[in-house]
Amino acid sequence: MTQENVLEALKNVTYPGFTKDIVTFGFVKDVLVNGTTVGLTIDITSSADEVKAQLRDEATTELKKLGFEQIQINVTAPQAPKQMSNSVSGKNIAPHVKNFVMVSSGKGGVGKSTTSVNLAIAMAMQGKKVGLLDADIYGPNIPRMMGVQDQKPEIQGNKVQPLKAYGVEIMSMGSLMEPGQSLIWRGSMIMKAIEQFLRDILWSELDVLVIDMPPGTGDAQLTLAQSVPVTAGITVTTPQEVSLDDSRRSLDMFQKLHIPTAGIIENMSGFICPSCDTESDIFGMGTTIPVAKEYDTDVIARIPIEPAIRVGGDTGMPVTYHMPDSETAKRFQEAASKLLTFIDKVNAEGGADNSAVQPTTPPGVSACSTGAGAASAPAKEPTNKNHEGCGCN
Numbered sequence: 413m414t415q416e417n418v419l420e421a422l423k424n425v426t427y428p429g430f431t432k433d434i435v436t437f438g439f440v441k442d443v444l445v446n447g448t449t450v451g452l453t454i455d456i457t458s459s460a461d462e463v464k465a466q467l468r469d470e471a472t473t474e475l476k477k478l479g480f481e482q483i484q485i486n487v488t489a490p491q492a493p494k495q496m497s498n499s500v501s502g503k504n505i506a507p508h509v510k511n512f513v514m515v516s517s518g519k520g521g522v523g524k525s526t527t528s529v530n531l532a533i534a535m536a537m538q539g540k541k542v543g544l545l546d547a548d549i550y551g552p553n554i555p556r557m558m559g560v561q562d563q564k565p566e567i568q569g570n571k572v573q574p575l576k577a578y579g580v581e582i583m584s585m586g587s588l589m590e591p592g593q594s595l596i597w598r599g600s601m602i603m604k605a606i607e608q609f610l611r612d613i614l615w616s617e618l619d620v621l622v623i624d625m626p627p628g629t630g631d632a633q634l635t636l637a638q639s640v641p642v643t644a645g646i647t648v649t650t651p652q653e654v655s656l657d658d659s660r661r662s663l664d665m666f667q668k669l670h671i672p673t674a675g676i677i678e679n680m681s682g683f684i685c686p687s688c689d690t691e692s693d694i695f696g697m698g699t700t701i702p703v704a705k706e707y708d709t710d711v712i713a714r715i716p717i718e719p720a721i722r723v724g725g726d727t728g729m730p731v732t733y734h735m736p737d738s739e740t741a742k743r744f745q746e747a748a749s750k751l752l753t754f755i756d757k758v759n760a761e762g763g764a765d766n767s768a769v770q771p772t773t774p775p776g777v778s779a780c781s782t783g784a785g786a787a788s789a790p791a792k793e794p795t796n797k798n799h800e801g802c803g804c805n
């Protein structure tokens with residue numbers, strides 16, 4: 413028996429969750445054959461024990477079939493990549509939250525908040541402990557969509573108790589300020605606000621915190637990625653080309669921020685007529701599939717335009733909860749299941765790690781400010797003089 417025989421046999425062992433085998437992936441190394449004795453190393457990217465055990469078992473079975481009697485398989489996981497920053501490890505300022513999901517979009521009005529609300533409720537209905545953080549500090553719509561716009565959160569010391577509706581814990585800038593009030597945000601204030609949402613809100617031990625981001629790719633996204641390891645990124649887009657261009661930027665951002673991409677939600681994809689229940693094409697349908705391919709991800713749901721979604725959003729009665737038999741509720745439930753499976757896969761492969769995107773300056777201090785503590789709590793007036801005229805936003 414030769415090295416070639418061994419490699420050929422191990423092509424029958426696929427890497428869990430993928431269609432490719434461990435030889436094609438290049439994971440099999442140092443094959444040594446001596447009579448009926450074989451030794452080799454499987455050098456895998458995952459450090460999960462189940463993955464290691466499964467690969468060892470399957471490889472052993474294949475090698476026994478070839479006639480080997482002594483089989484030595486060494487499964488190694490490479491060290492985490494060397495970080496390119498001055499911090500000692502990945503960072504998590506909200507360690508009681510198990511998984512963070514960033515819901516982003518290239519532009520506003522595509523259904524990011526609608527998606528965040530319905531995915532959060534769907535996961536709660538599937539038995540998970542779920543929180544929903546409205547990090548869209550420019551347009552905080554979550555309180556209205558969740559029907560809690562008239563409630564004020566309870567303050568405990570310098571921490572804030574989240575609100576609760578439909579089995580989901582909720583916090584939003586909209587619940588902390590007066591209705592209709594606008595805030596003008598400087599970069600450093602955005603960073604501080606995002607950090608406070610994660611650190612100073614009394615979230616329970618959550619399985620998942622869904623985070624509705626402001627549209628685009630900016631300080632809020634970067635701060636979030638640097639503050640906690642984001643397990644999954646979802647981008648919401650409508651099917652038109654102009655929206656797709658922007659969603660590419662979102663997907664590119666996930667890659668740059670080392671956020672595993674769970675997929676695309678194609679919203680306003682077709683129209684379900686309330687009187688005859690037939691689905692018709694309005695903005696185009698299925699246009700996101702090639703974009704998903706480009707970024708090596710999937711379209712995890714196509715949500716049609718359905719008047720009930722808009723009504724549910726405006727009245728604080730989300731479709732997933734109030735109309736569970738509707739087509740859209742079913743699609744949100746399916747997307748939630750896919751998201752949970754994706755989260756499990758990321759965790760089985762070692763989990764999200766944000767050590768590669770740590771800032772080179774202390775948190776809350778933008779790269780161009782000079783003094784520590786330059787950032788201040790969200791305020792109506794800019795308080796950081798260091799920022800003025802330095803070219804940062």
Ligand SMILES: Nc1ncnc2c1ncn2[C@@H]1O[C@H](COP(=O)(O)OP(=O)(O)O)[C@@H](O)[C@H]1O
Nearest residue numbers: 520521522523524525526716717718721722725
């Ligand atoms: N699939 C849909 N069918 C009908 N109305 C929708 C749908 N998705 C979103 N809407 C409505 O469109 C508006 C914008 O959605 P929203 O979730 O607020 O977008 P974003 O958070 O991206 O700005 C809201 O009034 C919402 O109720």
Ligand SMILES: [Mg+2]
Nearest residue numbers: 524525548553
């Ligand atoms: Mg929104």
